[in-house]
Amino acid sequence: MLSRTADHLFWMSRYTERAENTARMLDVNYQTSLLPQSDAVALVGWQGLLSISELASVYKAKHGEIHVRDVMDFMVKDESNPSSIVSCLNAARENARAVRGTLTTEVWETQNQTWLEVRRMIKAGEFERDPAQFFEWVKFRSHLSRGVTLGTMLMDEALYFMRLGTFLERADNTARLVDVKFHAVQSDFYGAASEKDQEYDFYHWSAILRSVSGFEVYRKVYRDVIRPERVAELLILRPDMPRSLHASLNEVVKNLALVANDQSGETHRRAGKLCAELKYGRIDEILATGLHAYLTQFLDRVNDLGMHISRDFLVPSAA
Amino acid sequence: MLKFDEMYTRLPYEFFTHGAQIRDHYKIYDEWLARQPGDMMAKRREEAEMIFRRVGITFAVYGEKDEEGAGAERLIPFDLIPRIIPANEWSFLERGLVQRVSALNRFVHDVYHDQEIIKAGVVPSDQVLGNAQFRPEMMGVSVPNNIYSHISGIDIVRAPNAKGEGEYFVLEDNLRVPSGVSYMLEDRKMMMRLFPALFNAHRVAPIAHYPDLLLETLRASSPATTAEPTVVVLTPGMHNSAYFEHAFLAQQMGIELVEGQDLFVRDNFCYMRTTRGPKRVDVIYRRVDDDFLDPKVFQPTSTLGCAGLIDVYRAGNVSICNAVGTGVADDKSIYAYVPKMIEFYLGEKPILNNVPTYLCRNPDDLAYTLAHMKDLVVKEVHGAGGYGMLVGPAATKAEIEDFRKAVLANPGGYIAQPTLSLSSCPTFVESGIAPRHIDLRPYVLSGKTVQMVPGGLTRVALKDGSLVVNSSQGGGTKDTWVLENGVPPAATPGQTQKQSTEGEM
Numbered sequence: 001m002l003s004r005t006a007d008h009l010f011w012m013s014r015y016t017e018r019a020e021n022t023a024r025m026l027d028v029n030y031q032t033s034l035l036p037q038s039d040a041v042a043l044v045g046w047q048g049l050l051s052i053s054e055l056a057s058v059y060k061a062k063h064g065e066i067h068v069r070d071v072m073d074f075m076v077k078d079e080s081n082p083s084s085i086v087s088c089l090n091a092a093r094e095n096a097r098a099v100r101g102t103l104t105t106e107v108w109e110t111q112n113q114t115w116l117e118v119r120r121m122i123k124a125g126e127f128e129r130d131p132a133q134f135f136e137w138v139k140f141r142s143h144l145s146r147g148v149t150l151g152t153m154l155m156d157e158a159l160y161f162m163r164l165g166t167f168l169e170r171a172d173n174t175a176r177l178v179d180v181k182f183h184a185v186q187s188d189f190y191g192a193a194s195e196k197d198q199e200y201d202f203y204h205w206s207a208i209l210r211s212v213s214g215f216e217v218y219r220k221v222y223r224d225v226i227r228p229e230r231v232a233e234l235l236i237l238r239p240d241m242p243r244s245l246h247a248s249l250n251e252v253v254k255n256l257a258l259v260a261n262d263q264s265g266e267t268h269r270r271a272g273k274l275c276a277e278l279k280y281g282r283i284d285e286i287l288a289t290g291l292h293a294y295l296t297q298f299l300d301r302v303n304d305l306g307m308h309i310s311r312d313f314l315v316p317s318a319a
Numbered sequence: 320m321l322k323f324d325e326m327y328t329r330l331p332y333e334f335f336t337h338g339a340q341i342r343d344h345y346k347i348y349d350e351w352l353a354r355q356p357g358d359m360m361a362k363r364r365e366e367a368e369m370i371f372r373r374v375g376i377t378f379a380v381y382g383e384k385d386e387e388g389a390g391a392e393r394l395i396p397f398d399l400i401p402r403i404i405p406a407n408e409w410s411f412l413e414r415g416l417v418q419r420v421s422a423l424n425r426f427v428h429d430v431y432h433d434q435e436i437i438k439a440g441v442v443p444s445d446q447v448l449g450n451a452q453f454r455p456e457m458m459g460v461s462v463p464n465n466i467y468s469h470i471s472g473i474d475i476v477r478a479p480n481a482k483g484e485g486e487y488f489v490l491e492d493n494l495r496v497p498s499g500v501s502y503m504l505e506d507r508k509m510m511m512r513l514f515p516a517l518f519n520a521h522r523v524a525p526i527a528h529y530p531d532l533l534l535e536t537l538r539a540s541s542p543a544t545t546a547e548p549t550v551v552v553l554t555p556g557m558h559n560s561a562y563f564e565h566a567f568l569a570q571q572m573g574i575e576l577v578e579g580q581d582l583f584v585r586d587n588f589c590y591m592r593t594t595r596g597p598k599r600v601d602v603i604y605r606r607v608d609d610d611f612l613d614p615k616v617f618q619p620t621s622t623l624g625c626a627g628l629i630d631v632y633r634a635g636n637v638s639i640c641n642a643v644g645t646g647v648a649d650d651k652s653i654y655a656y657v658p659k660m661i662e663f664y665l666g667e668k669p670i671l672n673n674v675p676t677y678l679c680r681n682p683d684d685l686a687y688t689l690a691h692m693k694d695l696v697v698k699e700v701h702g703a704g705g706y707g708m709l710v711g712p713a714a715t716k717a718e719i720e721d722f723r724k725a726v727l728a729n730p731g732g733y734i735a736q737p738t739l740s741l742s743s744c745p746t747f748v749e750s751g752i753a754p755r756h757i758d759l760r761p762y763v764l765s766g767k768t769v770q771m772v773p774g775g776l777t778r779v780a781l782k783d784g785s786l787v788v789n790s791s792q793g794g795g796t797k798d799t800w801v802l803e804n805g806v807p808p809a810a811t812p813g814q815t816q817k818q819s820t821e822g823e824m
Contacts, residue, residue, distance in 0.1 A: 003592045004581050097375070098557050101570030105374075112375045157594060261595050313594045 005099045006161045007314035012095035012111070013149075013165030019088035020142035021173035025049055026075055026085075027135035028211035033068060035203055046071045048180040053083045072131065077122050085138055089118050104152040107145070114141045157259055164255045164309065171248035172302050174212065178235050179295040181208045182228070205231050212243040232291065233283040245298065246278040252305070259313065267308035274301050323477060323485040323742040324754055325402055332745065332754065344405040344802055347520050360747050363399055363513050370512070371397065376505050378560045378790060395502055396795030398746050401510060401517075402757060402777040409524075409773055409801040412475065412487055412761070415671030416771065418661060420471045420763045423492060425664040427467040427648050431457045441663050442656045446680075450653070451701065452646030454609065456616060460633050463540045464767060467642035468649075470533070470604075471763040472497025475671070475775075477742040485742065488674045490758065492657065494641060494649040496606050499796075500762050501564035503776040504529060504571075506798040522803040524773035530571035532764050532772065533604075537572075539766035540638045541601045548601035551575045551591065553582075555607050555623045565606050579607070584627030589637045602638045603628075609643050651700045651734045652678055675737060679730040688726065688735040692719050695735040696786075697726065710786055712738050741786055744797065746779055756780045758788050759799065773801035 029045050046066050050056040055074075058081065063070045078084045082091075093115035100108045118138075121127060127134040146166065153159045181204075205226045209215040214234060221238070222230050239246045253275045256268050286294050322330050326345040333340060341349045371377075377392040404412075429436050430447055431454075437444045447453060472493035480486040507526055511518055534550065541548030554565035556578050569576035581591050582600065590597035605612065611621040616629040631637045647653065655676040658669040677684035677695075688695060692711050699707035709722040726733045743754035761775030777797040778788035788794040 001594050002575055002577060002581050003594055004578065005575070006594045094557075097562075099566075099576075100375070101566040101576050108375065109373055113373055116372065161594075259594060 001102075001157045001161075003314055005102050006157065007310070008095040008099040009102065009158055009161045010165040010309070010314060012092050012099075013162040014169040015088045015092035015095065016111075016142055016145050017166050017169040018083070018173065019085050019092065020139055021170070021177070022053070022075060022083065022085050022088065023135040023138035023142075024211045025052060025177060026072065027132060027139075028207045030072070030131050030135070031210070032203070032207050042068075048183070049075070052176045052180045055081065055083060076127055076131075076134070086118060086122060089115055089138075102158050104148075106148045106152045110141075110145050110148045114145070117141075160255045160258045161313070163251060164259070167248045167251035167255070168302060168306055168309070170243060171245050171252065172299065174235060174243050174245055174248065175295050175298050175302065177208070177211065178232065179292060179299075182232065182291050201228075202226060209234075214241060214243065217241055229283055229287060232287070236286065237278060237281055237283060239279070246275070249275040249278055256309075261312065264308075264312040267305065267312050270301070270308065271305055274298075274305070322740050323479060325477070325742055325744040325757070327745070327754075330743070330754060332752070334752075344403050348401070348403065348517070351517060351520065360399055360752075364747065367397055367399070367509055367513060368394060370509065371395075371505075374505075376501075376563055378563065395790050396781060396793075397502075397506060397509065398755075398779055398781075398795050398797045399510075399513070400745050400747055400752070401798045401800045402744050402759070403521075403800045403802060404759075404774065406802055406804045408487070411670070413771065413773075415487070415489075415669070416473055416761055416763050417769045418665065418667060418670050419473065419489065419492070419657065420468065420765055420769055422661040422664050423471065423494060423648050423657065424466055424468055424765055426660045427494075427642070427645055428465045429664075430647055431460060431644060436660065436663055439663065441659050442653070446652060446656075447647060450647050450650065452609075452644070452650060454644035454647070456629060456633070457642070457644040461635065462642050463542065463638060464765075466540060466765045468494040468645045469536050469540055469640040469642075469765055470497060471765065472499070472760045473763060475759040475761065476674075476739060477759075478674075478739040480672075487671060488739070489654075489657070489671050490674055490739075491651070492649045492654060493760075494645040495608065496641065497760070497762065498561045498564055498606075499760060499776045499778075499790075500529060501567040502796045503762070503774070503799070504567075506776075506796055510798040521800065524801040524803050526772040526774055529762070529772045530568060532770060533568065534572040534574070536764040536766035536770075537602050537604055537638075537640055540640055542635055542638055544636070545601045549574075549599060550602040550604065551577045551600050553577055553579070553603050553605040553607055553624075555579075555611070559606075561606065568604075579611075579621075579623045579625050582625035582628070584625060584631055587631055587634050587636055589625065589628060589631045600637060602640060604640050609646065612639070612643065651676075651698050652680065652731070655734070674739060677735040679726055679733040679735065684735070685726070685730050688733070689723060691735075692723060694738060696738050697722055697733055697735045700732050700734060708787075710738065713784070713786075738786070741780075744777070744779065746781070746795075746797075748781060748783075753783070755783070756786050756788065757797065774799035 026049065029049055032045055033042055043066055046068060047056065050059050050071065059071065059074055063074065074081055075084055077086045079087055079090070081087060093111050096103060096108055096111040121134065121137070149159065149162055153162070205228060206215055208231060209218050209226070212235060218226065218231065218234055221234065224230070234241050234244065236245045238244050239250060241247055249271065253268070253271045256264065256271050260268060324330055326342060326349070328340045328342060335353060338346050338349055371394050377394055426436065436442050437447060473489060474491040474493065475487050476490050477485050477487050504526065537550045538548055541550070550572070551574055552565055552569040554562060554576055556562065559565070566576055575591065577591055583590055583592065583597075585597070589600045589603070591600050607623050610617045612624040613626060613629040614621045614624060615626050628637070629643070632639055632643065654673065655678055658673055661667055661669045677688050679685045679688055688697065692709070693714070695711045697709040697711070709718065711719065714722075741756040741758060744757045745752050746755035748755065757777050757779045759775050759777050761771055763769060763771045777799045778790070779795045779797055780786055780788045781793055781795050785793070
C-alpha cells in the first residue's frame with residue numbers, strides 16, 4: 001500500500017483514540033469536581049490534566065489562571081489547541097478524507113458523521129449544557145469507529161496500520177494518565193506521610209479506574225479494596241486489561257509483525273523488548289525504581305517507536 | 320423563440336391534464352407524480368441532502384470559506400426529477416458519439432505524427448501548431464492503440480434546428496480531464512434509494528458498471544511490456560474541487576489513489592512509494608492538467624506531478640490517460656472543424672451536428688460577432704467551467720462593451736455561437752416544479768473499442784432562465800434515464816415477491 005495512505009490511516013486512528021482518551025480524562029475530572037473537595041485539590045486535578053497533554057504553558061499564555069470552564073473549553077472546543085477534542089476529531093476526519101477510497105463506506109461515514117455532529121453540537125451549545133453527556137458521546141463515537149473498522153475492513157495492511165495507530169496512541173495516553181495521577185498523590189495533598197482518610201483515597205483511585213473503564217475490572221481481578229499499587233499494576237502490567245500498557249504493546253508488536261518489511265527489523269526488536277519488559281516486570285520493582293522515572297522512559301520509548309514506524313513505513317526517505 | 324421541453328409538449332406547464340401534454344416516455348412518470356402527496360418532493364429532497372452530506376459527496380469551492388473559516392465544502396445540488404431519454408434517441412446519440420470520438424482520436428494522432436489534415440488544408444496549420452495546448456514534446460510519440468482521449472466528456476444539448484425540430488447538438492468536446500461521472504453514478508444510487516417503485520415501473524438502463532468499463536479501458540492502454548498492469552489514479556489532492564470523484568473512482572476500481580509526492584522516476588520507469596518499497600506503475604489515470612504533470616518539462620514549480628515522468632512516458636514505459644496534448648483537439652476554435660475531421664478520417668457524414676460557430680479569427684465572422692453581440696454567446700477559446708463567456712441576451716450594456724474590447728484586442732481568442740434555446744426539463748425548485756434548462760455529458764471510453772454506459776450526467780441551470788449549467792456557477796445535476804425498449808419489470812409476472820413499497824410511494 002502507498003506509504004502516504006498508511007500514514008493517513010495510522011494518524012486517523014491515533015487522533016480518534018486521542019479524542020477518546022481526552023474525553024475520558026476530562027470526564028473523570030469533571031465528575032470528581034462534583035465531589036466535595038478543597039479548591040486546592042480541584043486545582044491540582046485540572047493542572048494535572050493540562051500537564052498530561054504537555055499544554056500547561058500554552059494554556060497559561062492564553063488564559064492565565066486555571067478556571068474549570070476555561071480548561072474545559074480549551075481542551076474541548078479550542079481549535080487552536082491541536083489536542084482539543086474538536087481538533088482531534090477534525091484531524092481524524094481530514095486523514096480519513098485523504099484516504100476515503102481505502103476505507104469501507106461505513107468507516108468513512110462514521111468518521112464524517114462524527115465530524116459533522118461535533119460541529120453541530122458545539123455550535124448548539126450542547127457541550128456546555130451537559131458536559132458528561134458530551135464526553136460519553138465522544139467515547140461512544142470512538143467505540144463505534146473501532147467496531148466498524150473491525151467489522152468491515154478487509155484484514156490487510158490498511159487495517160494493521162490503523163490498529164498500530166490505535167494501540168501506540170493508547171499506550172502513550174494511559175502512561176500519561178497514570179503518571180499524572182500518581183504524581184498528584186505523591187504531591188503535598190496526598191503524600192504518604194500526611195494522614196489522609198481512606199474515603200478520600202477511594203474516590204481518587206476509583207476515578208482513575210473509571211477513566212479507563214477499569215473500576216469493575218479491578219473488582220473482578222482483585223476482589224479487594226482499591227490499593228494504589230494494584231491500580232498501577234492493573235494499568236501497566238495486566239495483559240488482559242484492554243487499556244493497560246502491556247495489552248497495548250501486545251497489539252503494537254502483533255500488528256508490526258503483520259506489516260513487517262525489509263527495514264523494519266530494528267523497530268520490531270525495540271517494540272518486542274519493551275513488551276517483554278512489561279510481560280516479565282513486577283509492580284514492586286517498578287515502584288522501587290520510581291513510577292515517574294519508569295513512565296518517563298516508557299513514554300520516550302513509545303515516542304521512539306512512533307518515529308521508527310514513520311521512518312520504516314510511512315514516510316520513507318529513500319526514493 | 321421556439322422552446323423544447325423534455326417532458327411536456329408545450330410550455331408553460333399545465334399540471335394535471337392526465338397526460339395530454341406529456342411526451343410518451345414521460346407518461347408513466349407523470350401518472351406516478353400525480354398520485355404523490357403534496358409534500359413528498361420536499362421530504363425526499365431533505366432526505367437526499369442528509370445522505371449526501373453524510374456520505375461526503377461534496378465539492379470544494381475555490382476561494383470560499385464557510386462561517387467557521389474552514390474551506391467551503393458544498394453539496395452539488397441534486398434534482399429529484401429524472402431526465403428521461405427514449406431508447407431510439409439514445410441509440411442515435413451513441414452512434415454519433417462513437418463516430419465523433421473516433422475521429423477526434425485520429426486527429427490527435429495525426430497532429431503529433433504526419434499532420435495530413437493540415438497538409439490537406441482542412442484545418443489551418445496555425446490553428447493547430449499555434450495552439451497553446453499543442454505539445455511539441457508529443458511529436459512522434461506513439462501511444463498504445465493510438466488512443467489519446469481515453470475518457471471523453473462530450474457536452475450535448477437539445478435545441479430546435481433550422482426546421483424547427485428538436486435536435487441533439489454537440490456543444491463542446493472535453494478531452495483533457497472531464498469530470499462529473501461520480502455524480503452520474505451517485506445520482507442514480509440516490510434515485511434508486513428514494514424512489515424504488517419508479518425503477519419497477521420503468522426499464523432504466525443500468526450504469527453502475529462504468530468503473531468496470533473504465534478499468535478495462537485503462538488496462539487496455541498499458542505499455543506492451545506488462546501483462547498485469549498496475550493502474551493508479553493521480554489526484555492533485557484533497558483540496559481539489561473534484562477530489563471526491565478521484566477518491567470515488569479509485570475505490571470503485573480497487574486501485575491506488577496517488578498524489579505527485581507518491582511517485583518517483585528511476586531507471587526510466589515510474590514507481591510509487593509503498594510500505595513494502597517501490598512498486599512500478601504502468602498506467603496513470605491522471606486528474607492533473609498537462610501543465611502540472613512534470614516539473615522538468617512543464618511548469619517547473621509544480622508539486623502535483625512527478626519529475627521525469629514525461630521521459631518515461633516518451634520511452635513507452637508508462638501510459639498516461641488521457642494522453643498529454645489532447646487539449647489541441649478540444650478547444651473551442653478546433654471544435655468548429657470536427658465535422659470536417661469526421662469526413663476526412665472516417666469518410667462519413669457527421670451523425671451529430673455542431674452548433675453553428677463563428678470563429679472571430681476570420682474577419683467576416685468577427686464583423687458578424689461584433690454586430691450581433693447582444694444575441695450571441697461569446698466564449699473564450701480556452702475558457703472552461705462557464706467562466707470567460709458572455710451570454711448576450713442576459714448581459715448588461717457595460718458587460719457587452721467590456722467583452723467587445725476583449726474580442727477586438729485578441730480576435731483569435733474568441734468564438735461566438737447563436738444563443739441556443741436549450742431544452743428544459745421539469746425541475747423541483749423553490750416555487751415548485753418548473754422548467755429549467757439542461758444539457759447532457761455522456762462519458763465516452765476509448766480503449767480497444769469505443770464504449771459508454773447509457774446516458775451521462777445531466778446538468779441543470781437552477782436559476783430561472785439561466786443557460787449556464789456548470790456546478791461552479793450554480794448548476795445542479797439530475798439522474799439521466801435511458802429507457803430500454805420492452806415491458807417494465809413491474810409488469811412482468813413472477814416479480815412480485817417483494818414487500819409492498821406502494822404504501823410509501
